Amino acid sequence: MMEERARQAEDGAGFIRIENVSKSFGSFKAVDEVSLSISKGELFALLGGSGCGKTTLLRMLAGFETPDAGRIFIDGQDMAGVAPYDRPVNMMFQSYALFPHMTVEGNIGYGLKYEAMSDAERKDRVREMLELVQLTPLAGRKPHQISGGQRQRVALARALARQPKLLLLDEPLGALDKKLREHTQFELMNIQYKTGVTFVVVTHDQEEAMTLANRIAVMDKGVVRQIGSPTEIYENPKSRFVADFIGSINRFAAAIVYVKDGIAVLDCAELGQPLQARAEDGFEPGMRVTAAVRPEKITISRERPEAGNVLSAVVHDLGYFGKDSLYRLQLPTGKMISASVVNTRRAGENERIAQWDDAVFLAFDPASVILLRD
Amino acid sequence: MNRRPVFLLTVLAFGFAFFYVPILSMIIYSFNRSRLATVWGGFSLDWYGKLFHNRQIIDAALLSLEIALVSATLATILGTMAGIALARFRHFRGRTLFSGFITAPLIMPEVITGISMLMLFILMANWIGWPEKRGFMTVTIAHITFSMTYVATIVQARLSSTDHSVEEAAMDLGAKPWQVLRDVTLPIIAPAIGSGWLLALTISLDDVVISSFTTGPGSTTLPILIWSKVKLGVTPDINALASLIILIVTVAVIAAGVIMARADRKREADIQRAIKDNG
Ligand SMILES: Nc1ncnc2c1ncn2[C@@H]1O[C@H](COP(=O)(O)OP(=O)(O)OP(=O)(O)O)[C@@H](O)[C@H]1O
Ligand SMILES: [Mg+2]
Numbered sequence: 140m141m142e143e144r145a146r147q148a149e150d151g152a153g154f155i156r157i158e159n160v161s162k163s164f165g166s167f168k169a170v171d172e173v174s175l176s177i178s179k180g181e182l183f184a185l186l187g188g189s190g191c192g193k194t195t196l197l198r199m200l201a202g203f204e205t206p207d208a209g210r211i212f213i214d215g216q217d218m219a220g221v222a223p224y225d226r227p228v229n230m231m232f233q234s235y236a237l238f239p240h241m242t243v244e245g246n247i248g249y250g251l252k253y254e255a256m257s258d259a260e261r262k263d264r265v266r267e268m269l270e271l272v273q274l275t276p277l278a279g280r281k282p283h284q285i286s287g288g289q290r291q292r293v294a295l296a297r298a299l300a301r302q303p304k305l306l307l308l309d310e311p312l313g314a315l316d317k318k319l320r321e322h323t324q325f326e327l328m329n330i331q332y333k334t335g336v337t338f339v340v341v342t343h344d345q346e347e348a349m350t351l352a353n354r355i356a357v358m359d360k361g362v363v364r365q366i367g368s369p370t371e372i373y374e375n376p377k378s379r380f381v382a383d384f385i386g387s388i389n390r391f392a393a394a395i396v397y398v399k400d401g402i403a404v405l406d407c408a409e410l411g412q413p414l415q416a417r418a419e420d421g422f423e424p425g426m427r428v429t430a431a432v433r434p435e436k437i438t439i440s441r442e443r444p445e446a447g448n449v450l451s452a453v454v455h456d457l458g459y460f461g462k463d464s465l466y467r468l469q470l471p472t473g474k475m476i477s478a479s480v481v482n483t484r485r486a487g488e489n490e491r492i493a494q495w496d497d498a499v500f501l502a503f504d505p506a507s508v509i510l511l512r513d
Numbered sequence: 514m515n516r517r518p519v520f521l522l523t524v525l526a527f528g529f530a531f532f533y534v535p536i537l538s539m540i541i542y543s544f545n546r547s548r549l550a551t552v553w554g555g556f557s558l559d560w561y562g563k564l565f566h567n568r569q570i571i572d573a574a575l576l577s578l579e580i581a582l583v584s585a586t587l588a589t590i591l592g593t594m595a596g597i598a599l600a601r602f603r604h605f606r607g608r609t610l611f612s613g614f615i616t617a618p619l620i621m622p623e624v625i626t627g628i629s630m631l632m633l634f635i636l637m638a639n640w641i642g643w644p645e646k647r648g649f650m651t652v653t654i655a656h657i658t659f660s661m662t663y664v665a666t667i668v669q670a671r672l673s674s675t676d677h678s679v680e681e682a683a684m685d686l687g688a689k690p691w692q693v694l695r696d697v698t699l700p701i702i703a704p705a706i707g708s709g710w711l712l713a714l715t716i717s718l719d720d721v722v723i724s725s726f727t728t729g730p731g732s733t734t735l736p737i738l739i740w741s742k743v744k745l746g747v748t749p750d751i752n753a754l755a756s757l758i759i760l761i762v763t764v765a766v767i768a769a770g771v772i773m774a775r776a777d778r779k780r781e782a783d784i785q786r787a788i789k790d791n792g
Contacts (some may be wrong), residue, residue, distance in 0.1 A: 203681055223684045236682040240700045249696070250686035279783060301686065 153212075154179035154337060155200075155305060160209030162195055169195045171361035172209070177354075182331050182338045184348040187358030188384070193341040194233065196358075197307045200339065201230045214304050224253075229303040233310045233341075235294040237282040243293050244269070244278040250301040268296040271330060288319050295327070299334060308340045312347060324350050345385050349373065357381050379511050382431050388509075389437075389476050393430045395422060402447075402505050405430060411472040415447045416508035429511040436507035437478035439466060439492050439499050446502035452476065454497045466493070468501060476501065536759065543752035560753040570738065570754060577718055577735040580649060584656035585713035591657065592664025592713070593706055597698065599665065600672035601680075618662045627726030630655045634727065647729030655727040656717040663716065664709035671705035672698075 155177040162170040170192040177183045185193045198204040200211060202223035211218040213227060229250065237246050248265045256264075269275045272292035277285055282293065291311065298306055311327065312320045328351060331338050342348050348355050349369040356366045357380075365372060365381045376382035379390070393405040393414060403418035407430065416430055443449060452468035455475065459482075466478045478501060480492065493499045543561075547554025564570060595615055602608070618626060634644055634651050644651050679701070683693045699706070721736045728734065733741075742751055 201685055203685075223681070224687050224689055228685075230682070230685050232678045232682055234676055234678055236676060236678040238679060238683070238697055249683065249688075252696075253687040253689075253692065281780075297682075297686070 152176070152178045154181075154214055155339075156210075156212040157196075157200075158210045158212075160196070160199060160206045160211060162192075162199060162204060162207050168361050170199070170206075173358075173361070173363050174209075175356055175363065175366065177337060177339065179337055180335050181354060182328065182340065182352050184352035184355045185339065185341045185358060186343070186345060186348040186355050186384075188343055191358045192361040193343075193358060194309055197230065197309055197339065197341055200305070201228055201307055202226050227304040228307060229298040229301055229305075230307040231294045231298045231309065231311055233313060235282075235290050235314075237290060237293055237297070239282055242279050242281055243274055243285065246282070246293055247296045247300050250297060254301065264300055268300050271299070271333070272296040287314055288323065291315060291323065295330070299330070299336065302334075303336060305337045305339065308338060310341055310343070312342075312344075320347070327351065349385075357384060359384070374509075376431075376509060376511070379429055379431075382509060382511060386433060387477060388431045388433050391430045391474075392513075393428055395424050395426045395428060397424050398422060403510065409472060409474045410450060410470060412450070414508065415505040416510055417506045418510060422510055427513050429513055431509040431511060432503055432507055434465065434477040434479040435463075435481070437476070437501050437503045439468075439478055439480060439501060441492070441499060443500050444502045447505040448503050448508070450476075450501045452499060452501050454493045454495055454499060457491075457493075457495065464491070468499070539752050540756045540759070543749060543756040545749050545752075548749070560749045561757075564750055564753050564757070567750070569733075570735075570750075573733050573735040573738040576649065576732060580653050580656060580724075580734065581714050581717040584653045584660060584717045585710050587653075588657045588659075588661035588713045589664050589706060589710040592661035592709060593668050593702075595661065595665040596668025597672060597694075597702075600669045601677070601698075615662055615665050618659055619666065623720075623722040626659060627655075627723040630658070630723065631726040647727060648732035651727045651729070652724050652732065652734065655723050656713075656720065659720075659723060660713035660716045663712050664706070667705050667709045667712070668702055671702050675701055 153176050155175070157173055157175040157177075160170060160173050161168065173192075173196060175183075185196060187193050195204060199206050200213075200218075202218065202221060218226065238249065241249065244265060247268050248261060251261045251264060254261075266275075269278055272295060274289060274292055274296065277289060282290055285293070291314065295308075295311070298308075308327075312323055315323060324347060327338075327340075340348070340351055342351075349372075352369065354366065354368055355372050357364045357372060359380055365377050367375070372381065373385055376385060382388050382390070391407050391409045391414070393407040395418070396404045396406050396413070398404075398418050401417060403416050403422055405414040405416060405428070407414045414430055422428065438444070438446075450470060452470050454466060455469045456467040458465045461482070463479050463481045466480065468476045468478060470476060542551075542553075544556050544558065545552075545554055546557035546559065595611075598605075599608075599612055599615065630651075634647055638644055680693050680697055683697045684690070688696060719736055720734075721740050724734050724737055725740075728737065739751060739754070742748065
């Protein structure tokens with residue numbers, strides 16, 4: 140499924156092109172010089188905190204807001220001056236925006252009302268859509284007579300019924316509870332795969348973005364900070380903002396002492412000892428950098444292990460989350476470090492690797508250290 | 514512990530009594546044989562019979578009804594348009610002024626509105642020769658200007674509290690602005706428009722002040738007629754007339770309730786059937 144999607148994506152590179160698009164409300168820049176290129180058949184996520192301009196960008200794609208500057212192309216067609224009702228784009232709204240006075244069937248069929256097609260075709264399409272989202276039994280109900288998850292599916296079917304070239308989804312799972320959300324994520328991916336429609340999904344939930352999308356754009360204050368696959372964004376964040384926003388991370392201020400065989404040795408006051416990190420090109424001795432390590436890359440042990448970086452620490456606090464445990468550890472310098480341990484063995488409370496106030500060793504590979512330019 | 518409910522119930526009883534006893538006594542006295550409104554002279558339906566032979570009252574009632582229907586309908590159309598403009602077009606030139614003009618008649622004393630209307634009609638008659646005489650037309654126009662502001666306010670309030678994205682969704686799905694208005698906006702605000710129409714109707718039906726200023730000889734509405742008759746003393750025929758109006762209103766309210774309940778039941782049944790058919 141993933142390869143298929145990647146292949147589709149290659150065929151239609153630049154299917155949606157957003158070029159230097161800006162939008163201000165008064166003197167406030169909601170979207171600032173954003174450029175994005177999305178391929179055909181991609182499931183692309185816009186990820187960012189509240190108020191960073193995700194919805195505004197989506198609304199410009201749908202035609203509800205006009206960019207102050209920049210251009211938007213969909214399938215080669217310039218969207219400037221094209222009204223929302225003439226765009227080959229459909230949107231699933233954050234609040235679903237179902238028509239309260241129409242039945243489920245009426246909602247889904249509304250988009251076909253002004254399409255040139257026969258009544259029979261229209262009926263067929265609605266039936267097809269109802270089947271796609273498994274709502275056939277509820278076709279005659281009104282939106283207020285169905286559950287939140289069902290409403291979400293009606294909104295999706297309604298937006299897909301016109302077979303748009305691009306489907307915009309604004310926080311599609313925002314109103315669902317956690318369990319239903321996880322289930323619906325896969326349903327959404329499945330539907331995207333079946334229909335082959337290009338999806339742009341807005342979300343502020345990084346896990347959701349990573350699960351759903353094959354590419355993610357991380358936004359902050361109207362600016363796109365990084366674009367890449369979930370793995371790239373998580374393992375190779377290019378800035379402190381992205382590193383912090385996606386998952387949790389331990390950060391240390393450091394300076395590069397020397398680089399040898401692609402391994403940089405850093406001087407790090409917070410650790411109280413030198414740190415080794417794999418350095419890409421462009422990191423030179425003397426540079427001030429931020430070194431970052433994700434908690435799950437750090438192992439905890441009682442005996443001193445063999446590893447590129449080994450630190451001694453004391454367990455300050457620990458939290459048990461079922462599948463994993465999070466340790467807060469204090470270094471001799473006073474610096475706090477987080478490390479997470481997957482609970483691979485079934486063990487009682489007294490059989491943990493370490494307890495409160497135990498002295499332990501922390502180890503991580505130089506390749507696990509991310510270097511970020513300050 | 515027990516005192517408070519008793520106290521509250523007493524207050525409630527007094528409240529209801531204050532409101533309904535006069536109405537009840539009026540209905541009872543409408544069956545009074547005696548000519549004097551305050552002396553009971555035995556049961557009789559005479560006054561009702563006389564009512565139906567009193568051309569003056571019947572004409573006034575018909576005129577009132579005609580004015581009310583025409584003015585309420587036109588006021589609803591204009592008021593709905595104004596309400597939509599106020600709620601949906603947030604930024605247009607002169608919006609504040611427009612909004613002020615719409616709501617001004619709501620707080621203006623009726624006497625002032627009446628006088629200014631009268632002045633306008635007189636000046637217009639002098640300058641452009643229209644209206645030649647005051648009557649149905651002038652009262653209707655006055656009622657429209659007055660009651661459309663109520664409709665506009667109700668529609669605006671309803672629309673402001675509904676999610677604008679529903680209309681955007683329709684546009685996103687291929688509907689042009691007027692199609693959005695027809696398919697989505699109007700059905701959603703239909704209840705508000707309906708209550709606006711009813712309100713405009715009742716305002717017109719019981720208006721005395723503005724009608725008195727803007728009407729002319731030969732065009733007496735029912736409230737004006739009642740008002741002028743009562744000045745000469747309350748007579749049993751007025752009681753009979755008022756009782757009839759109460760009867761009509763009660764029947765209308767009950768009918769509306771029954772119709773709505775039936776529509777609800779039908780919808781529920783439809784849903785049940787839809788579920789059975791498909792599953
Ligand atoms: N019509 C508007 N007028 C003025 N400011 C606006 C308007 N729409 C959005 N904004 C501002 O632009 C910024 C971006 O808004 P936007 O709705 O795009 O955020 P978002 O990323 O979708 O946030 P959320 O995750 O909370 O939905 C916000 O600070 C918001 O206050
Ligand atoms: Mg948003």
